Amino acid sequence: MTKNTVYKIVVLLAVYIITGQLFAEDFSRRHQTMIKDIEDTVRETRHYLDKEMFDQRVMDVMAKVPRHEFVPSSQQDNAYQNRPLPIGYGQTISQPYIVALMTDLIETRSEDRVLEIGTGSAYQAAVLAELVNEVYSIEVVEALGEKAAKRLQRLNYNNVHTRIGDGYYGWPEQAPFDAIVVTAAASHVPPPLINQLKAGGRMVIPVGSRFMTQQLLLVEKSNDGTIATRQVMPVVFVPLTGKH
Amino acid sequence: MLARSHLIAIYSSIFLLSGSALAYEVLLMRLFSIIHWHHFAYLIIGLALLGYGVSGTLVSLFQDWLNTRFTTIYPLAIMLFAVSSLGSFLLAQSIPFNAEVIFWDPWQWVYLAFLFLFLAIPFFFAATAICLAFMRFQRHTGAIYAADLVGAGTGSLMIIALLFWLAPQQELWIISLIALVAAAIPLSMIENQKIPLLLLFVALIVVLFLGSGLELKMSPYKSLQQTLQITGSRLVYQQSSPMGFIDLVENDSVPFRAASGLSLNTPGEILPQKALFVDGENMTPLNQYDGDREPLVYLDFMTSALPYHLGRIEHALIVGAGGGSDILQAAYHQVPDIQALERNHQVIEIVDQHMADYTGQPYSHLASKTHAKDVRDYLQGNEAKFDLIQMNLQQASASSAAGLHAINESYLYTKEAIKLYRSHLKTGGYLALTRWVTLPPRDIFKLINTLVSSLQEEGIDDIDKRMLIIRGWQTATLILKQGQVTTHEIEQVKEFSQQRSFDLVWYPGINIAETNRFNQLATPIFYQSAKQLLTGNADAFVQGYKFNLEPATDNRPYFHSYFKWDTFTELLALKDRGGMPLMEWAYLVLWATMIIALIASVILILLPLLIFNKKVHDYTTHIGKGSVVYYFMAIGLAFLMIEIAFIQKFMLLLHHPIYAIAISLSAFLVFAGVGSQFTQRLLSWFGTQRLIQLTGFSILTIGLIYLWILPGVFAWSADSPIWGRFFMAILLIAPLAFLMGIPFPLALSTLTRHAPHYIPWAWGINGCASVISASLSTIIAINYGFNMVIVIALMIYLSITWFYPGKQFLRQ
Structure with a gap:
């Protein structure tokens, strides 16, 4: 190896380390801003959501999971903006605020087993993996599912189990689940998923388009097995001016 | 003196060029409806027409240079149109534009700008050729304008007819080839044809190359x-x-x-x-049905199944039957007479013929009769009465995805439509309307208000006793009974809803404790609001609600428009906090488009003319620039406003958007062409002053008479066959369009005599006004209705009699 080559390698390494550090710092700063943004939003929506803030565990995890690892390289700059981003295959990674809200709504405990329908980028699965014991995630788009599985493996989310296939029938071998998160579009609530929900369990489904979540449907199974739903708007907006 | 053969060559060439340019415009709307969404398609094309205006500026700036090279540049411009119409589309569809994130991602505005730019290029070349022809053959402007308009009318009709046989992308190719023929025709006027022929050959090769592998790239989010x-x-x-x-x-x-x-x-x-x-959206399911009724039980567990539990349904009308689910639902409930309506006959063919073994042919085997018709068309043409008129949104929306609409006009939920539906209900019959549940609620409240308003006009004041409303988490069903709801029916609603965990929103005598139980919302807003609308002060409620709930009418058929400016700033502040879905971005983008069109028109068309066009400054003329600007802007605005508004009016005669657009558009263009062709003859009879006055007053008179008589004429011809209604539409449009074709060539002929250097100005300003007019008409229609669009346009036509350029020459 010539002196010149060694010199080049050293310079390259230095540049790599410095820029890497800069990017890391930059991501960290943006990540914090995103979390603050979500907290501010929750404070504003407290009357509607009936709580001052999301579960602190959820917010801690939102602050921990590196969203930039779950978006394509072309979107890394936008990774910590509080908005949905395209991830290819016509799919999106959800708006962080919506991810936090959905996670908060299912009220997880550390010993829980959670089923996710629609792995997508695996960001939601990673957030859940930090909060619960086991996550089972099913993706219907093969290429997306494979990428997500590799990503989860690389980031050491070993408690997330993935599968490619039809999410309609859930994951009967691992049922029942304490909570179910459906991130894929659903024309109705699949009855097999309700059956796989434990008594006292919760299921959350976003309603709207890929980029715009209009409402969240929260399905609650009581201890006697009866089903109730709550429709939660992700925005604090009172449609009446009170003039009438 | 020009050889007659040369003139014929130019007229033929202009006819083909205009035909292919307008066909291209109409086709782009179809193409963009497929690859994007139809309201954006409309806006994009509107702005692309800027190309027309920009060409006027260019010709004005370089008119002498261009004029001396007419024989070369004219065919060259057409060849460039032929090539760019394909090339620009390929470039435009490679842009990763995503309408849904336009308020999140600033890059989307850049993409949108590039879309406009690319699509403006072919129109720029086409308009340059036409503008050059006007400049070159100033004594024949009437005939050229006629060839231009008749060609455009024929082109728009042909392209829509061809869509029955060819895929839209194949038609792009045909348009380019026709344009190349338009370029080849004037080559006969040139002595040395070698280079132009070589260029034509190259253009042909490029067109064949680009067109051969052309595939549509649909948005990945459809x-x-x-x-x-x-x-x-x-x-x-x-x-x-x-x-x-x-x-x-x-x-x-x-x-x-x-x-x-x-x-x-x-x-x-x-x-x-x-x-x-349909167009990559509006999914409608085709169910595998083998005649066994039992597996259809799930269709009884939808909110839309409620009317079948209220009483015995003998005769049901299923509106927008699509893939056939609603027919199966009626069949499950053993309705003996099912009349199915689906206005897209191709959907019926696919369901019942191509997929006959799979679907079990619901249209032929389960329905007593199928009608490939729009519901209003069907009902206006007969006296049939039903126990149930069932309108389930899902199927109706699938079949109505025509894509050629401007911004979601819908005549299904207007006050007049409700009146018509009610007149076809038997005593005790039900009108069942199922809509999506939106939060905050909008659709259902607007529907209730439209029903209340419609029934009040008929003198019915016990509406609250005729209505039943239930909701699930996803859909809500509203039932209007022909008569008061009975105790038995109330019991049935309660039982049906209880068994299915649907929430009661309204029945006569409902208690708040019975509401908001299964699909819980933060407050029982559905019940509270329904109560206000049905029994309280509905006007105050509508005024105080943050979304527009004013009833939809045939004059303002924008049922889906809920926008209120008062709410806009609040929603804008909430856009990152989950408020984005409430923004109604289509309406906002409509405004943005008009503003962009206005700014772009000023920068690209008017500013260069003002700064660089020394010739106009230097030219000694008594014609004021102000009158030229006003006159050509006025007729540019008014022509398109009348055209757009009457296309909508004729929807109520022809009922199908495709028919309304094809017939009205081509009739307007062809008869305006005939009018311009007759301008010189009329001029010799009346003189300029009399002619412009006669034209202005006649347009005003006919327009006002039409506003008054059209509803009656349409009702009178409701049971005529479709070809009879086509004829009626053409007959009604002809005199108005004939007169509307006069002002442009008339003023051009004055400019030709007294200020020829203003001609490109006239062209540019007219093009610029047309661009603005497209968005402006829709904005006025959404806010004040189509009648207002027409009245404003008629006033503008009247005003041009006072602002005719060079009025001082008129008495000469």
């Missing part, structure tokens, strides 16, 4: 594209039509299971389905 990503999905059938591009998809490994509004308590499974998409 439902069809997302469905095709799913493992196992495959396209099994495709069909083109002016009503939409149909794709049929099947998937054996991950079956489709569309059952919107399904109760969580549903027993059994959903039948296997194939999915039918």
Whole structure:
């Protein structure tokens, strides 16, 4: 190896380390801003959501999971903006605020087993993996599912189990689940998923388009097995001016 | 003196060029409806017409240079149109524009700007050729204008007719080839044809090359594209039509299971389905049905099944039957007489013929009769009465995805439509309307208000006693009874809803404790608001609500427009906090487009003319610049306003958007062409002053008479066959369009005599006004109705009699 080559390698390494550090710092700063943004939003929506803030565990995890690892390289700059981003295959990674809200709504405990329908980028699965014991995630788009599985493996989310296939029938071998998160579009609530929900369990489904979540449907199974739903708007907006 | 053969060559060339340019415009709307969404398609094309205006500026700046090289540049411009119409589309569809994130991602505005730019290029070349022809043959402007308009009218009609046989992308290719013929014709006027012929040959090769492998790149966010990503999905059938591009998809490994509004308590499974998409959206399921009634039980667990539980339904009218789910639902409830309506006959053919073994032919075997008609068309033409008129949004929206609409006009939910539906209900019959549940609620409240308003006009004041409303988490069903709701029916509603965990929103005598139990909202807003609308002060409620709930009418058929400016700033502040879906971005983008069009027109068209066009400054003329600007802007605005408004008016005669657009557009253009052709003759009879006054007053008179008599004429001809109504539409449009064709060539002839250097100005300003007019008309219609659009346009036509350029010459 010539002196010149060694010199080049050293310079390259230095540049790599410095820029890497800069990017890391930059991501960290943006990540914090995103979390603050979500907290501010929750404070504003407290009357509607009936709580001052999301579960602190959820917010801690939102602050921990590196969203930039779950978006394509072309979107890394936008990774910590509080908005949905395209991830290819016509799919999106959800708006962080919506991810936090959905996670908060299912009220997880550390010993829980959670089923996710629609792995997508695996960001939601990673957030859940930090909060619960086991996550089972099913993706219907093969290429997306494979990428997500590799990503989860690389980031050491070993408690997330993935599968490619039809999410309609859930994951009967691992049922029942304490909570179910459906991130894929659903024309109705699949009855097999309700059956796989434990008594006292919760299921959350976003309603709207890929980029715009209009409402969240929260399905609650009581201890006697009866089903109730709550429709939660992700925005604090009172449609009446009170003039009438 | 020009040789007659040369003139014929120019007229033929202009006819073909204008025909292909307008065909291209109409086709782009179809293409962009497929690859994006139709309201954006409309806006994009509107702005692309800027190319017309910009060409006027260019010709004005370089007119002498261009004029001396007419024989070379004219065919060259047409060849460039032929090549760029394909090339620009290919470039435009490669832009990753996503309308849904336009308020999140600033880059989307850049993409949108590039879309406009690319699509303006072909129109720029086409308009340059036409403008050059006006400049060159100033004594024949009337005939050239006639060839231009008649060509445009023919082109728009032909392109829509061709869509029955060819895919839209194949038609692009044909347009380019016709344009090349338009370029070849004037070559006969040139002595040395070697280089132009070589260029023509090169252009032909390029067109063949670009056109041969042209495929549509649909947005990855459209439902069809997302469905095709799913493992196992495959396209099994495709069909083109002016009503939409149909794709049929099947998937054996991950079956489709569309059952919107399904109760969580549903027993059994959903039948296997194939999915039918129109323009890549509006999925409607085709159910695998073998005649066994039992597996259809899930159809009884939707909110839309409620009317079948209220009383015995003998005669049901299913509106927008689409893939056939609603027919199956009626058949499950053993309705003996099912009349099915589906206005897209290709959907009926696919369901009942191509997929006959799979679907069990619901239209032929389960329905007593099927009508390939719009509901209002069907009802106006007969006296039939029904126990149930069932309008389930899902299917209706699928079949109505024509894509050639401007911004979601819908004549299904207007006050007049409600009146018509009611007149076809038997005593005790039900009108059942199922809509999506939106939060905050909008659709259902607007529907209630429209019903209240419609019934009040008929002198009915016990509306609250005639209505039943239930909701699931996804859909809500509103039932209007022909008569008061009985105690038995109330018991039935309660039982039906209880069994399916649907919430009661309204029945006469409802108690708040009975509401908001199963699908809980933060407050019982559905019940509280329904109560206000039905029994309280509805006007105050509508005024105080943050979304526009004013009833939709035939004059303002914008049922889906809920926008209120008062709410806009609040929503804008909430856009990152979950408020984005409430923004109604289509309406805002409409405004943005008009503002962009205005700014772009000033910068690209008027500013260069003002700064660089020394010739106009230097030219000694008594014609004031102000009058030229006003006159040509006025007729540019008014022509398109009348055209757009009357296309909508004629929807109520022809009922199908495709027919309304094809017939009205071509009739307006062709008869305006005839009018311009007659201008010189009329001029010799009346003189300029008399002619412009006669024209202005006649347009005003005919326009006002039409506003008054058209509803009656349409009702009178309701049971005429469709060709009779086509004829009626053409007959009604002809005199108005004939007169509207006069002002442009008339003023051009004055400019030719007294200020020829203003001609490109006239052209540019006129083009610029047309661009603005498209968005402006829709904005006025959404806010004040189409009658207002027409009245404003008529006033503008009247005003041009006072602002005629060079009035001082008129008495000479």
